[in-house]
Amino acid sequence: MTAVQPMTAAHTDRELAEPTLRGWLGTVGLDVEYVRAEGNTIYRLAEDGSEVAVLDLAGGYGSLLLGHNHPTVVARAQELLAAGTPIHAQFSRHPYANDVANRLNRIIRRELGEDEAFATIFANTGAEAIEAAIKHAELERGFRARDLLAGIEANLATTVTSVAPSAYEKAGSVPEEGLAGLLTAIAAHNAAVAARPPVFVTLEGGFHGKLAGSVQLTHNADYRTPFSALAAQARFVPLDQPGAVKDMVDGERASVLDIVVEGGEVRVVEHDFPLIAAFVVEPIQGEGGIRVVSAELAAEIQEAAASVGAPVVVDEIQSGMGRSGAFLASTLIGLRGDYYTLAKSLGGGVAKASVLLVRESRYRPEFELVHSSTFAKDAFSCHIASTVLELLESEDGRAYRKAAELGERLTAVLEGVRADYPDVVVDVRGKGLMLGLEFAAQDTATSEAIRVNAPFLGYAIAGYLLQAHDIRTFPTASAVTTLRFEPSVLLTEEEIGRLDRALRGAAEILRTQPEHGFTA
Template structure:
């Protein structure tokens, strides 16, 4: 009993100290050192030491000294030692309306002051209002929404909707694409393409096949072969632009032809817009660039405004109605909670009020041109700068050069990162609120870092 009480006392004292730190907007040098030590030790002993090795790519000398502390305006953050960074990673695409957007923060605080979570049994109003908003906002006849907390949950819901839609026919074959990233839970991981993520967890969900992204002929042949052997396709899941795959943009007619193929073979079309949605590519949804409406669309990342974890799986009525008879077939405790719904509603409001999709298109063109100009004399290092809106990838001739450039960016106060599937490509994915002056610093830094890249890493 005494040992148990002693542990509780230690826990209480430690958490009390941490709560005192949380209260502070700014910390002393001594407090900063304590926070840094606790963070590094905590990752090593209690989170995952592997993150420390990974973070060597963005810290001088592998000292792991960069501990994030607070936001600094819409487009920047500050580390615990007071160094400011321009955020060109954007939380892998969550900060479309900027860091700590005031309208999103206010909506969440207002809802928190009234009721942070709901009882689960009664009807919660914001879920209904957000679902109606999405029905008005999304392309075509997408109408009903299921809310979750993350992109992988949104994809899981989409896969289950496709399965139950075809349950009477027994269709259970899914087609995804090479280089695809759809998440890491068992269902979504089955759609994800990278072997290093998949192999340790085999066998995954049965029935998944992968074909080359952008190759409509291979897609048709695969769907036809599946039909011939009695394994008709339930759904094709695809990112309109592959984000983690290296910012891979499809041929202009690919998605339209894919829509037609799915119609021809009776398969559903799922667009994973977890990263491309909410204005990122220069339209509210990337599908709008191509004039294509999927049967199901998944949203997350920026959907919660960079303030709350939130996701949505939006489907047509013909797909979603299979869940009407028993709405408890697929549920989640925290999905569609009032705080997340408040954040998502405010996010949509800000995207429209500030015309951020159009801003993403304009600033994306400005960013692409500036990055290409900076790379113009470095064809021995840079293969291509590509993107749509403010989803931009810089592909290098080798992993090592990409690693050095990302490190150089970071040392100069700009955060970027590689993509999870394609290690040779680093992404430039800032908030849609990024200013021209900040873009110009990115261009100048890119040019400077390219000149400084160690010749020994050149292939």
């Protein structure tokens, strides 16, 4: 047996935790270490070891609607840990999970104005909740497909034994081989259709995760293409092209064959086959550039999904939990889901928690036997989620109103920057406290220092905001010229003013094109 070697400086001095990313962060001034956080403030270490307060407007990529280390959430976490609350109590009763499910159901039924309940599957992250949604949708589609094919097979068997052979001879579609040939042709056609892989319809610009299944629903080809052979087949629809959803669905329609007897004659008929497994939609695209789906597009999706019997999966991982000014951003555009995924702020910035909610009328109980997660549905994260929901719902939903009010104030500031710098600021987008500011591309900038950073412009601007103004934000992953702003409901007028001044500083640099670019 080989002895374990002691750790040495040679082992510990190297950067081994995603070293390439760590090196790249240094090129744009984002390689800082954060050591403490509260509210909208996160503290980084200066070179002399002191703490520097940074205004955090990235908000944990939308996870911190209540801010860093909310005192009520932290107190609850400390209480749970001090009490020795078991984290690993799998395959047992979880009343605390049921409490979260019921709280979510009450809120969602209120938002939708409906009485139908939603069965709840627990997970750890947003991407995992999407994976569960993909799997459940395919399980549901599989049952519908099997029921359809089984019905056809039973009908064929009954018809063959009950109809006189002369009736088949009158059927114009009967091949020369007669009845046997007809049945063989139908069986071959149906088998070929049934073997086709399922299709998921989603939107251009969408981001649903980077796991094996969810990454195929993410539009950014850089993330998706290297793994395209692994998982779900997606069809991407543009956001601004009326009729595109219907065209996409019509192009993906498939049918299986059956026979019917009418007037003593046998006729071949077609049945729609459930090839489309689900429509997956972010009501506000986060990573794709903070783009709000229109009510018109939402209606098209709803109609198309109903026409093929497929569920609508609403991805509220980043936009939900009140960030838009409503608990579900989808209600603001009239989009009603059959499935909902929630995550990020559900854990209050402390726990890792997410859920998939499925309408009872579509829920397949068999899913619970084929899907599970080691850390999902544990007592700690569920109790934290309950605390978060209590905070959001307190004072008649004051947090939602606050998100809407602060969002309007922040939008006005961003619009002011765009109005004063129309040559370098292209657009302001979003809703509530999920906003984006798009800058003009700098591929032809006169400043070489700025032009070199053009492929990752948003990160260079983010580095400037951090180093020069102690403000933390990032661009969106698939739209690097768009900065995102997802602060908490604790945002103050003073903090909004700081951002206004900082953004104007960045815009002035882009306008004047100094030789040093974003670095002094």
